[in-house]
C-alpha cells in the first residue's frame with residue numbers, strides 16, 4: 001500500500017521447483033557487480049558536470065540507530081548511498097568531484113581490530129580503494145578532506161536522507177554565518193541532489209530487475225510456506241515465522257519491511273505490526289511480506305482462508321478485489337499515468353460494493369462521491385526497488401485522488417498493484433456478515449513494451465487456486 005497507495009493450474013511440487021532460487025545455496029550474499037555502481041556514479045557525474053564547474057556531490061551513509069541498552073537496530077545501508085557506492089557499512093561519506101579526473105573519494109571508519117573482533121570487518125582505506133574509490137581516507141581525519149572539498153566547491157549537491165547532524169555540518173560549511181565584512185564572498189550554492197538519484201533509480205536496469213525477481217522468487221517460497229503452515233497454526237506468529245524462516249534460509253538477510261500477518265479483524269489494519277494474536281477457525285489470513293535479496297525487495301500480499309475454504313462473503317469480496325487488481329495490472333502499460341491503475345481498481349471496487357449492497361446509490365454517483373474510500377483506504381501502488389516504497393517522482397498529483405500521479409509509465413519501471421477492501425468489526429451501517437473481513441492482493445509489476453509483467457504472478461492468486469493450494 002500505500003501511498004495515501006498464479007498460478008495456473010500446476011501442482012505445488014512443480015511450482016516449488018520452478019521458483020526455487022537457482023543458486024544451490026540460495027541467494028545468500030548475492031550482490032550486483034561492481035560495474036553497476038561504477039555506472040551509477042558515471043550517470044550522476046554526468047549530471048553534475050552539466051551543472052557547471054565547481055560542482056561537488058556529497059553522499060552520506062545511513063546513521064546507526066540505537067535500539068536499547070548496548071544494542072543498535074540492525075544496520076542497513078541508505079539506499080541512495082548503496083546505489084552509488086555499493087558500500088554497506090555505516091559511517092561512510094562519498095564525494096563525487098565533477099572537475100576531477102579521479103572524482104570518487106570515500107571517507108570511511110578506520111580499521112580497528114578490537115571493534116572488528118566484536119562487530120565484524122571494516123573496509124578501511126584499502127578496502128575502499130578495492131571497491132572502486134579513486135582515493136580514500138580514514139575518519140575522523142578524513143573530515144579535513146571533506147572540509148577542503150566543501151571549501152573549494154562552488155555548488156554542493158547533497159544526498160543525505162536521514163543524518164541530521166551531517167546535513168547541519170554541510171550547511172554550516174557551505175552557507176556559513178558571518179558579518180558583512182565577509183559576506184561578499186558568500187556565494188555558494190547548496191542543493192538537494194536526491195531527486196537526481198531518484199530519477200536514476202526509477203528506471204530499473206536489467207541487473208536490478210533480475211535482483212528484484214530473485215527477491216520476489218524467495219518471497220514466493222515464503223508465502224507458500226506460510227500458507228502451508230496455516231492449517232496447523234494457532235497464532236499469527238506462526239504464519240509470520242513460516243515466511244521469515246523460509247526467506248532467511250533461502251538467503252534473504254533482511255526483510256524489505258516488517259511482516260504484516262493479520263488474521264480476522266486484524267486483516268483490516270494496513271500495517272498491522274504485532275503478528276501475535278490467536279487464529280480462529282473461519283478467519284481470513286492476510287499476509288503482506290517481502291524478502292530483501294541483494295538490497296532489493298519484493299512486496300507481496302496474499303489473503304487466504306485459514307481453514308482452506310472462503311465463506312460466501314469472504315469469497316464475494318475476494319473476487320471483487322481480484323477483479324480490481326486485474327484491471328489495475330492491465331492499466332500498467334507504457335504511457336499510462338501511474339494513477340491509471342488506481343482509477344481502474346477504485347472503479348471496479350466501487351461498482352462491486354454497490355452490487356453487493358454494501359454501498360448504496362447510483363454507481364456513477366457513488367464513485368464520484370468517493371464513498372468507496374471508506375473501505376479502500378489506500379492507494380493502488382508505489383515504485384518498488386531498493387526500498388519497498390522506492391524512490392521516484394509520481395508526477396503531478398491528481399486533484400481528487402492523492403495516491404499516485406500523472407507520471408507516464410516507462411519500460412523498466414517496477415511498481416506494486418495492491419487494491420484492498422477492509423470492513424472492520426463495528427463498521428456502522430454495514431451488515432455484520434461483511435464485518436471483520438480485510439482483503440488485499442498485491443503483486444509486483446514490471447512495465448515492459450510488451451505490456452505489464454507480473455513478477456510475482458506464480459504465487460496462487462485466484463480464489464480457486466488458493467483453495468486448491470490449501471487442500
Ligand code: GLY
Nearest residue numbers: 001002257288299
Ligand atoms: N508492504 C507495505 C506496502 O504494501 O506498501
Ligand code: MN
Nearest residue numbers: 001002299416
Ligand atoms: Mn506495497
Ligand code: MN
Nearest residue numbers: 001288299300
Ligand atoms: Mn505490501
